[in-house]
Amino acid sequence: QVQLVESGGGLVQAGDSLRLSCAASGSTFSRYSMGWFRQPPGKEREFVAVIWSDGRADYSDSVKGRFSISRENGRNTVYLQMNSMKADDTAVYYCAARTRSGSYYDFTRTPYYDSWGQGTQVTVSS
Numbered sequence: 001q002v003q004l005v006e007s008g009g010g011l012v013q014a015g016d017s018l019r020l021s022c023a024a025s026g027s028t029f030s031r032y033s034m035g036w037f038r039q040p041p042g043k044e045r046e047f048v049a050v051i052w053s054d055g056r057a058d059y060s061d062s063v064k065g066r067f068s069i070s071r072e073n074g075r076n077t078v079y080l081q082m083n084s085m086k087a088d089d090t091a092v093y094y095c096a097a098r099t100r101s102g103s104y105y106d107f108t109r110t111p112y113y114d115s116w117g118q119g120t121q122v123t124v125s126s
Helices: none
Strands: 004-007 010-013 018-023 033-039 048-051 058-061 067-072 078-084 091-098 120-125
Touching: 004 091, 018 033, 018 091, 018 120, 033 067, 033 078, 048 067, 048 078, 058 067
Parallel strands: 010 120
Antiparallel strands: 004 018, 018 078, 033 048, 033 091, 048 058, 067 078, 091 120
16 A cells, blocks of 8 residues: 545635645655546535556546646655536545555556545635
8 A cells, every 4th residue: 555645625616726746655656557536515425536557547528628637756646627617526545555556456446546635625606
């Protein structure tokens, strides 16, 4: 497991942009699959985006075209750029890492990841 620390959350208005950052510990960050999840008030945690070690990325349908995930291996950091934000984007956003291989292969589900950050609150006012 690795330590993950999210930052960049806050209160924005609908249509605004926000960038979240997640800093990871460890010397093999470039090998990790990194994901972002979110948990809206009163709902379950849901997949947002993933980026693999080779730079490929995938997104949930609800954010595709608006959000962008990227990574900077030299800084052990993954980012989530959120544009054209909506009230429905209000949630606690969590960073996750898959640091070792396993038998679970569904990257949209939480068991795929073995490390989690503490979360950062994002609130979008309409």
